[in-house]
Amino acid sequence: MNPPSCPTQTRLYEDGTVIAEGFPAGQAARKLAAHPRAVLWLDLDDPEMADLAAIAEPFHLHPLAIEDAAQDHEAPKLQRYPGHLFLNVYALDIAADGDRLRLTKHEISAFVTDRALITVRKSSIDTAPLVQRWDADAALTAAGGVSFLLYGLLAVVVEGQFAAALRLDSAMDAVEDALLEEGAAPRPVRMRGVALRKLVAAVRRPVAPMPDLVSQAMRTDEGHLIDERLQPYYRDVEEHARHTVDEVEHLRDRIEGVLQADLAEQGNVLNDTTRKLAAWAAVIAVPTALTGFFGQNLxxxxxxxxxxxxxxxxxxxxxxxxxxxxxxxxxxx
Known part of the structure; x- marks a missing residue:
């Protein structure tokens, strides 16, 4: 196999133990052949089309899956091809940018064969949490093989999405308090609420498909790529994914309700102001009408x-x- 030119990470697992790591990607196929019971993790960091083509032949990857992995901004999905799965998900990160929040989406594609998990990172993202998850449950690697590696990837992505939803929930508390104060909120506060609504919508797009995606991954009717012994762990990830979706939907309804309440308060303030102006106009108009009627020019x-x-x-x-x-x-x- 011709080695990809992009930065790579490699790990070879056998019976729940890492027997090799950090070796060149070009040696991956030979190491799998030399260790029939081993499974491989191969990570490609922002590869070009030529890098993906270099791994397509030895791992028998479908051309359409290679094409999807080369494209940016693909929708979250899991597709089945003869001999492997293709997965596309988004890891989320929300950081403070002054008094606002900034969302960063990291697109991750993955090929899942019977003996290899090949991840394709299209932006800079730390893989340490993924490796730590695998190392923490190393005994499951022996039981599940590649199924366990895929479980670790899905678990880390879903946990990151849930953490992003919690960060939004905390930020919404402050915006909600400011918007629901007596009287209409100042324009900068309303714009923070609108920005938060856009952020919730941006988070919802990659989060909403995750429960169905994990559920699809648990189906072993084609290729038996997902080990049945790991089904409870996949169900746990699916429950976390559904909880994350519920949290994001709650946030969307919550911010919509708060903005509508502020809009109603603006209407109340406007009505009150109009009433006061009308009262002042009446006070001034009555003497003006009387003096005008009697023609009083003094x-x-x-x-x-x-x-x-x-x-x-x-x-x-x-x-x-x-x-x-x-x-x-x-x-x-």
């Missing part, structure tokens, strides 16, 4: 003089400016 101090004109103009301007400042402070302008 001389004022400085009437028919230049300084009287300046004084009256100044009084009008000061009254208008004072009313503007008052209304501005009340937030009506």
């Amino acid at each position: 001389p004022y101090p400085g009437y028919m003089t230049a300084w009287g004109f300046v004084l009256s103009t100044a009084v009008i301007a000061a009254s208008a400016a004072g009313l503007y400042v008052y209304l501005r402070k009340r937030g009506w302008l």
Whole structure:
């Protein structure tokens, strides 16, 4: 096998023990042949099409699966091909960016054969949690082989998605408190709520298909790639995936409800302001109508003089400016 030119990681497991790791990817096929009971993990970091083509022949990977692995932004899915599965999932990471949250999605594709798990990372992501999960339950490797390696991958991805959902839930508490204060929330607070709604929608897209995807992986009717002894572990991952979906759906309903409540509060504040302005207009309109009806044009101090004109103009301007400042402070302008 011609070695891929992209960075790679390798591990060879036999009877629950790592018997080799860090060897060149070009030696993977020979090591599997030399150890008939061993299973392989081969990781490709941001490979080119030529790198994927280099592993396609020795592992008998379908051309359509290779094409999907080469493409970015594929939907989460699990597809069955003769002799192997193709998996595409997203690991999620939410980090604070000032007073906002930033979502990073790491796309991971995987080929699952009867003796190898080949992962394709399309962005920089730490594989240490994955290796730690395998090492923590090394005894299951002997029982499940590649099924256990796939279980570890799915478990780490689902746990990361659930952690992202919890981070959103904590952030929503602060936004909810600010939006539901008495009176309509300031525009920056509302925009934080809108941004959070967009973030929840972005998280939901890779999370929603995961329960069905894990359920599909448990089916052993084609190729028997998933060991039946690991079915309880897969069911546990499926339950975590469904819990994550429920949490994200709850967050979506929650932020929609909060934004709708703030919108209703804005309407209440607007109605209150309109009522106050109408009352002021009535107070001013009644004397104006009476004096206009009786035609009361009374001389004022400085009437028919230049300084009287300046004084009256100044009084009008000061009254208008004072009313503007008052209304501005009340937030009506």
